[in-house]
Amino acid sequence: MKWKKFKIKTVTEAEDIIISTLYDIGLEGAQIEDKVPLTAAEKEQMFVDILPDGPEDDGIAWLSFFVEETEDGRLQVNGEDTDEKAVMASVRKELEELRAFCDIGEGSIEVEETEDIDWINNWKQYFHQFYIDDLLVIPSWETVEEEDQGKMVLHIDPGTAFGTGMHETTQLCIRQLKKYVTPDTVLLDVGTGSGILGILALMFGAQRVVGTDLDICAVEAVRENLESNHIDPENFEMMIGNIITEKEIQDRVGYGCYDIVAANILADVLVALSPVIVNQMKPGGIYITSGIIDDKEAVVVEAVKAAGLEVLEVAHQGEWVGVTARKPV
Incomplete structure (x- = not known):
């Protein structure tokens, strides 16, 4: 499938009104490119500790709208056939009407043809099987090679949840799990994502x-990865919510009942989590x-020490750190 991409050069102040106006004529779902700095709330939602400084905001924005193109070159808008010329005319008309009462900047339009891209699955071309020490991590779409038969193998597909095992932080946690998991272990995995740490704990x-x-995407990711690794889903319970701030989640998780708590999340979140999660630990x-x-x-x-925990080990891999601690008996 192909798409026509209509790209409008405007100003950041006009983004919302242009998107709303073009939505009314059937152009839905805009891609926004601008240099507006991220807010603190937006940075928190991106699950990263450090972001590079972006370019200075110049007030310019590019809005892209995608229209499906059939094999014979016709375009589909609101379920009806049209063509590039008609879409361009409609967009220009709407922009000129907006220009009469607000600043839309240049208001120029570029048209490009783009192939359909499966964004959900496109990343898979970069994710292949690899080892973490003696553990083979293999995506669900690859097979175990003959020479790897008999090794401990983790089949993983993060889907739209975080966690393939490739990142240093995940590997730091995995090595600690291997040290401390026993047949009696009941584990709480905070920020479970794909379920990789919890699944490995069970393995x-x-x-x-x-x-x-x-x-919520984590629920399906965990279910699929449990199935791929032939693990009974009864042994892995998922809960969606914020254990730091939601008393209901804390109550459902339970108090004083976990031999191990694993949390591979941001440093600032760990600071807030530590004094809370100590109550869930045995x-x-x-x-x-x-x-x-x-x-x-x-x-x-x-923060870990302030929560009353004894630091056992601080491990490093690249520029990343893992901290392991124990709750006093």
Whole structure:
């Protein structure tokens, strides 16, 4: 399938009104390109600790709208056939009417043809099987090679949830799980994503896992990865919500009942999580954390200690840090 891309050069102040106006004529779903700095709330939702400084905001915005093109070159808008000339005429008319009462900047229009891209699956071309020490991590669309038969194999497909095992922070957590998981372990995985840490805990012999996440996509990702690894879903319970701020989630998760808590999330989140999650841990329970960029190490270590936990180990891989601690008996 092909698409016609109509790209409008405007100003940032006019983004919303142009998008709304063109929506009314059947052009839905705009792609926005501008240099407006991210807000603090937007940065929090991006699940990254450090963002590079962007270019200075010049007030210019590019709005792109995509119209489906049939094999014979016709365009589809509002379920009806049209063509590029008619769409251009409609867009120009709407822009000129807007220009009469607000600044829309240049208001020029470019047209490009683009191939249909499967954004959900396109990343798979970059994700191939790899080893974490003696553990083979393999995506669900690849097969185990003959020479790898008999190895411990984790089949993983993150879908739209976070967690393939390639990142240093995930590997730091995995190594700690191998040290501390026993057949009696009940584990809480905060920010479970694809379920990789909880699933590996079960493969290492843990008895049961509870995972929490903010993203509903994690539920399906975990279900699929449990199935791919032939693990009984009864042993992995998922809960969606914020365990730091939601008392209901804290109550559902339970208190004083976890041998290990794993949290591979951002340093600032770990600071807020540590004094809360200590209540979910058994006396003597292990707290395995990562997602910590190296210049945030001291902040997290201090927060862990302030929560009454004993720091057992601080591990490094590249520029990332893992902190493992124990709750006093």
